[in-house]
Amino acid sequence: xxxxxxxxxxxxxxxxxxxxxxxxxxxxxxxxxxxxxxxxxxxxxxxxxxxxxxxxxxxxxxxxxxxxxxxxxxxxxxxxxxxxxxxxxxxxxxxxxxxxxxxxxxxxxxxxxxxxxxxxxxxxxxxxxxxxxxxxxxxxxxxxxxxxxxxxxxxxxxxxxxxxxxxxxxxx
Amino acid sequence: xxxxxxxxxxxxxxxxxxxxxxxxxxxxxxxxxxxxxxxxxxxxxxxxxxxxxxxxxxxxxxxxxxxxxxxxxxxxxxxxxxxxxxxxxxxxxxxxxxxxxxx
Numbered sequence: 001x002x003x004x005x006x007x008x009x010x011x012x013x014x015x016x017x018x019x020x021x022x023x024x025x026x027x028x029x030x031x032x033x034x035x036x037x038x039x040x041x042x043x044x045x046x047x048x049x050x051x052x053x054x055x056x057x058x059x060x061x062x063x064x065x066x067x068x069x070x071x072x073x074x075x076x077x078x079x080x081x082x083x084x085x086x087x088x089x090x091x092x093x094x095x096x097x098x099x100x101x102x103x104x105x106x107x108x109x110x111x112x113x114x115x116x117x118x119x120x121x122x123x124x125x126x127x128x129x130x131x132x133x134x135x136x137x138x139x140x141x142x143x144x145x146x147x148x149x150x151x152x153x154x155x156x157x158x159x160x161x162x163x164x165x166x167x168x169x170x171x172x
Numbered sequence: 173x174x175x176x177x178x179x180x181x182x183x184x185x186x187x188x189x190x191x192x193x194x195x196x197x198x199x200x201x202x203x204x205x206x207x208x209x210x211x212x213x214x215x216x217x218x219x220x221x222x223x224x225x226x227x228x229x230x231x232x233x234x235x236x237x238x239x240x241x242x243x244x245x246x247x248x249x250x251x252x253x254x255x256x257x258x259x260x261x262x263x264x265x266x267x268x269x270x271x272x273x274x275x
Binding site (some may be wrong): 004007010014017018021022024025029033034037040041044045048050051052053055056059060063064067068070072075076078079093094097098100101102104105108109112113115117118119120122123128133136137138139141142146149153155156157160161163164165167168170 | 184187195226250252
């Protein structure tokens with residue numbers, strides 16, 4: 001395996017993603033979990049840039065690390081949660097859960113290793129590469145071919161806003 | 173030939189992230205942390221979409237990731253509203269103490 005800059009960046013971001021993700025799962029304090037999740041999103045957006053998905057990387061930072069995490073932090077602070085005992089007490093259900101997760105990871109890894117590796121040879125086509133994943137191209141596709149899903153998602157967001165207000169308000 | 177990281181690397185990273193999120197859902201008891209772990213799993217799905225989008229040179233996968241982000245935002249807002257409402261009724265967000273619908 002040769003070492004080239006993209007590989008180095010991939011490993012930096014991948015180790016950061018997994019490390020920060022482990023922080024979400026294994027820290028006791030919910031605020032620390034939320035901060036680890038923000039770090040995970042930033043590392044992941046780096047990974048997305050390596051995948052030539054610059055638009056989605058920007059959205060990841062704006063929507064996830066910005067909006068959704070602020071919502072999480074608001075709720076954590078609002079409920080002023082304290083720690084809930086030790087994280088790692090080994091009850092039978094947790095041991096079973098851990099075993100299931102390890103088995104799933106082993107199975108997924110085995111399957112992914114068997115997938116035929118096709119290099120992105122289409123990227124030799126400079127015009128196609130220039131268009132790939134740009135806001136302009138994504139917007140063109142979204143507002144023509146994918147217009148109905150787009151409108152459906154906007155309706156879903158509207159319903160979610162109303163639902164959140166109705167559920168969280170003590171009296172309407 | 174362009175030198176790139178293979179799709180398999182990204183897929184295995186996504187699998188690891190998904191399993192980490194699943195582990196959190198299974199072992200954590202704080203409902204808010206469980207929600208955060210669900211976000212991790214959704215991000216793993218996004219990563220898979222983007223990896224295959226690059227391999228195939230088809231950026232429809234980017235749109236799928238965009239829609240997943242929007243649905244995740246909707247899910248987070250409704251879920252957190254439910255958490256607040258449950259906390260108001262029960263005084264706790266520990267999912268092992270909220271079990272009156274279990275039997």
